[in-house]
Amino acid sequence: MKMSGARMVLECLKREGVDIVFGLPGGAVLPVYDALYDFQGIRHILVRQEAAAGHAAEGYARTTGKVGVCLVTSGPAATNLVTALQDAYMDSIPIVAFTGQVPTHLIGNDAFQEADNVGITRSCTKHNFLVKDGKDLGPIIREAFHIASTGRPGPVHVDLPKDVLVKEWELVWPEKIQLRSYNPTYDGHPGQIKRAAKLLVRARKPVLYVGGGAISSNASAELYELAELTQIPVTQTLMGLGAFPMEHPLSLDMLGMHGSYYANMAVHHSDVLVAVGARFDDRVTGRVDAFAPHAEIVHIDIDPSSISKNIQVHVPIVGDCRRVLQALIEAVRAELRDTTPSLAREARKQWLAEIAAWKANHPLRYEWDDELIKPQYVIQEISNLTRGEAMLVTGVGQHQMWAAQYYKFKHPRRWCTSGGLGTMGYGLPTAMGVAAAYPDRLVVNVDGDGSFVMNSQELATCHDDNLAVKTVVINNGGHGMVRQWQAIIYKGRFCAIDFGPSPDFVKLAEAYGCVGIRATKPSEVVPALEKAFSTPGPVVVDVWVDKWEYVFPMVPAGGANTDMILENPTAVVRDKAAKSQTGF
Amino acid sequence: MQNGSGPRKHTIAVLVENKFGVLSRVAGLFSARGYNIESLSVGETLDPSVSRMTLVVTGDEFVIEQVTKQLHKLIDVIKVSDLTDDDHVERELMLIRVNAEPQHREEILRTADIFRAKVVDVTPVSFTLEATGDEAKLEALVELLRPMGVQELVRTGKVAIARGPKTRVRKAEAPKKARVSDDPKVVGFAD
Numbered sequence A: 001m002k003m004s005g006a007r008m009v010l011e012c013l014k015r016e017g018v019d020i021v022f023g024l025p026g027g028a029v030l031p032v033y034d035a036l037y038d039f040q041g042i043r044h045i046l047v048r049q050e051a052a053a054g055h056a057a058e059g060y061a062r063t064t065g066k067v068g069v070c071l072v073t074s075g076p077a078a079t080n081l082v083t084a085l086q087d088a089y090m091d092s093i094p095i096v097a098f099t100g101q102v103p104t105h106l107i108g109n110d111a112f113q114e115a116d117n118v119g120i121t122r123s124c125t126k127h128n129f130l131v132k133d134g135k136d137l138g139p140i141i142r143e144a145f146h147i148a149s150t151g152r153p154g155p156v157h158v159d160l161p162k163d164v165l166v167k168e169w170e171l172v173w174p175e176k177i178q179l180r181s182y183n184p185t186y187d188g189h190p191g192q193i194k195r196a197a198k199l200l201v202r203a204r205k206p207v208l209y210v211g212g213g214a215i216s217s218n219a220s221a222e223l224y225e226l227a228e229l230t231q232i233p234v235t236q237t238l239m240g241l242g243a244f245p246m247e248h249p250l251s252l253d254m255l256g257m258h259g260s261y262y263a264n265m266a267v268h269h270s271d272v273l274v275a276v277g278a279r280f281d282d283r284v285t286g287r288v289d290a291f292a293p294h295a296e297i298v299h300i301d302i303d304p305s306s307i308s309k310n311i312q313v314h315v316p317i318v319g320d321c322r323r324v325l326q327a328l329i330e331a332v333r334a335e336l337r338d339t340t341p342s343l344a345r346e347a348r349k350q351w352l353a354e355i356a357a358w359k360a361n362h363p364l365r366y367e368w369d370d371e372l373i374k375p376q377y378v379i380q381e382i383s384n385l386t387r388g389e390a391m392l393v394t395g396v397g398q399h400q401m402w403a404a405q406y407y408k409f410k411h412p413r414r415w416c417t418s419g420g421l422g423t424m425g426y427g428l429p430t431a432m433g434v435a436a437a438y439p440d441r442l443v444v445n446v447d448g449d450g451s452f453v454m455n456s457q458e459l460a461t462c463h464d465d466n467l468a469v470k471t472v473v474i475n476n477g478g479h480g481m482v483r484q485w486q487a488i489i490y491k492g493r494f495c496a497i498d499f500g501p502s503p504d505f506v507k508l509a510e511a512y513g514c515v516g517i518r519a520t521k522p523s524e525v526v527p528a529l530e531k532a533f534s535t536p537g538p539v540v541v542d543v544w545v546d547k548w549e550y551v552f553p554m555v556p557a558g559g560a561n562t563d564m565i566l567e568n569p570t571a572v573v574r575d576k577a578a579k580s581q582t583g584f
Numbered sequence B: 001m002q003n004g005s006g007p008r009k010h011t012i013a014v015l016v017e018n019k020f021g022v023l024s025r026v027a028g029l030f031s032a033r034g035y036n037i038e039s040l041s042v043g044e045t046l047d048p049s050v051s052r053m054t055l056v057v058t059g060d061e062f063v064i065e066q067v068t069k070q071l072h073k074l075i076d077v078i079k080v081s082d083l084t085d086d087d088h089v090e091r092e093l094m095l096i097r098v099n100a101e102p103q104h105r106e107e108i109l110r111t112a113d114i115f116r117a118k119v120v121d122v123t124p125v126s127f128t129l130e131a132t133g134d135e136a137k138l139e140a141l142v143e144l145l146r147p148m149g150v151q152e153l154v155r156t157g158k159v160a161i162a163r164g165p166k167t168r169v170r171k172a173e174a175p176k177k178a179r180v181s182d183d184p185k186v187v188g189f190a191d
C-alpha cells in the first residue's frame, strides 16, 4: 500500500490502537496535520503549549496503562517538549512523542526552526529515532511503541523530517517486533524467589516498600494477596500511591521525606524490607547509611540498573513486579506448608502491635483554625467528598505532599504526580490527558498558586475540548514549599517566594470561559468543592489557605529518616536542620 | 555506594548496533553519570551490522557494576563484557614522530627494532614509528624516545579480545543479551 509518510504516521498510530493525540501544529509537521484533516478514528486535542501535550500524554498513559502520544513541530516546539520527556523518563511513563524536523537535505544547515532534536532528547528518553528513509517509518513507529511500553516503561521520541512526510512510500508493517539488543527479563529467578520467600516467612519485622513499578505492572491484586497472606505492613512511595488501599489496617501510608512517622519508623526497625518496583530514591531513603540499617533487603525490579544503585541489596530479583509477586506468593505458600516458624508468627504479632502504637501516638495531624483554612483540611474534604475514588493530579510543592498524605487512595492508576522531576506546571495538562481518557470520571487537579500558572493557559484547551478538570488551587500566596525550607533550614531569611497577590484565579478561569469559585473561610470549603464537582465542564476553585502552614513530618535533605521534624520547629531544631542542607 | 574494593582500571567490550548516534549514546551515558572514559575505540565486527567498542574505565566494583548495567540499558547495546578478570589480550597502536638528529638516528632505529616498531616515514629531520603492544610496552618506548625529542604522538586506545575458545564476536548469529539475574558477577549474588 503506497501513501505519504504523513498518512503513514497516522495509519501506524491507528494500528497501534491510538485513539487520542495531543498536539500543536507548525511548519515541519504540517503534512501530518494535512493528513489528519480527513483521517478517521483519531481524536486530536489542540494544546496551547507543547509541554502540555507531553504532560497530557503522560496523564493518559499513567491512568489507562496504554501508550500516550503527542505530536509537535520542529525547533522551539521540540525544545518545549523536553521538560515533559524528562518528567516521563524519571517516572517511567510510556509515551511516544513525534516532532517535525526540517527536510533531510537541510539537516545540519541551521535551517529555519531547526534544532538537533534527537541530540537534545537523547538523554531524556528511553530511546529515540530520526527517520531518514520512509521505508523505515513503519518499523520505527512499531519499535517506538514496543520500547515505550515494555520492560521499564518510558518515553520514546521519533523525529520526522518534512520530506519523509511528504513523499509516498510503501508501508512496511512488521507483525512482530524482535530486537536482538533489547530483551527485558519478566520472570524472576526461581532460586532468588525462593530465598525471598524464606526471608518473608521467617522475618520478625518485615515491611513491604512499594513504588511506581507496582502500578506500571498492574500488581495491586498480587500485592494485596501477599500482604494479607504474610501479614506484612505496606508502605508506598509517592509514585506507588494507590497500589495498596490506604484504609487497610496493614497500610503504613507514604514513607520518606514527608512520609508518615510510622512508615519511617517501621522501615528503620525492619529486619526484612521488600522493595517492589521502587528505586531507593534519595527523597525516600534520606541518608543512605541510616536507611533500614537492620534489614535484609529484597529488591524486585524490572530494571537491573536500579538494583544496588543507591543501596546494596541482599536478594535482587530482576523481573516484572506482577509476575514475580505471583511466583513469590506460590513460594511463600510452599514455604508455609513445609515449616511452621512459630517464633516468627509470634514476633509478627508483636511487630504489628508496635506499629499500631506508633500510629496511635503519631498520626498525621494539623491544628484546626476557625478563621484560616488549613490546606490539609481541603484535601481531607476532597478525599471525603470523592470517597477516595477520584482521578487525582497535582502540581509540585506543599499542596502535592498534603495531597499525598491526606487523600485516602483506594485504587491504582488514579493518581498522577510528578515524582522524580518535580515539575511545577504538571497538574493541569496532565489532568487534561486524564479527562480526555476518562470523560465520565471526576478528575481533580490539586494545584499550587505557583505551579498552576506555569501552565494555566491550558484552561483554554479544557474549555474548547470540554475536558472537565476540577482544579483546586491551594492558594498560599506564593511558593509555599520554598517558604518552608527557608523557614526551617535557612533561618527564616525569606527570599523570592511571595506573590502580589496576582492573578485573581476566579477571573482567570472566567477569562477562559471556565467557572471560577472562591473559598476564604473554613465553612466555605465544602460548599465550594460540592459546587465545583457538580458543575459540568472545567472549574477552578481558588482556596485561600493559611500560608504559614508547613508539611510535617519532614526529614531535612540528607538527614536520617528517624530524624523527622514532626511539628513547627523550635530554634534548636532549626539550627540542627540548617546543618544538613545537602541536596536542595 | 561505599565499601567494596578500591578503584582500578577495567577493560570493557561492548557490542552495539552499527547505527548512527550509538557512539554519542555511550559517550552521553558516561558524561551524564560522571564516569570517566580513559580510552575508547570502535570498529566494525565480522557482522557489518554490529560494531565493537573497547572501553577503559577506572572505578571501584560498584561503579563498574553500574557502568555495565547502564550500558546494558541502552537499547542499541547488544552485549557487554568486562574482560578485566577473564584471560584476555590487550593491544594498542601508536604512531610517534621523533627528531632524528644525525647523532641519534642509529639509536632510534635500534630502539625501534627492540620494540618491534616499524619505521613508516623518514625525513632528513624525523622518523615516524609505528608500534603496537600493551600499555606498559608503549609507555616504555615513549620514555626511551623522549630524550631525542618527540614531535607528535597519537594512540588508538586499547582494543582487547578474550583468549581461547570463548571468542566474543560470532558471525551470523546475534549474541543474546545476558540476563542479569542469571549472572552472579553482575548482580553480586550467586544463588
Ligand SMILES: Cc1ncc(C[n+]2csc(CCOP(=O)(O)OP(=O)(O)O)c2C)c(N)n1
Residues within 6 Å of the ligand: A395, A396, A397, A398, A399, A400, A422, A423, A424, A447, A448, A449, A450, A451, A452, A474, A476, A478, A479, A480, A481, A482
Ligand atoms: C519548574 C520548577 N521550578 C522550580 C521548582 C522549585 N520549587 C519546588 S516547590 C516550589 C514552590 C511551588 O509553589 P506552589 O505551586 O504554589 O506550591 P506550594 O508549595 O505553595 O503548595 C518551587 C518553586 C520546581 N519544582 N519546578
Ligand SMILES: [Mg+2]
Residues within 6 Å of the ligand: A397, A448, A449, A450, A474, A475, A476, A477, A478, A479, A480
Ligand atoms: Mg503556593
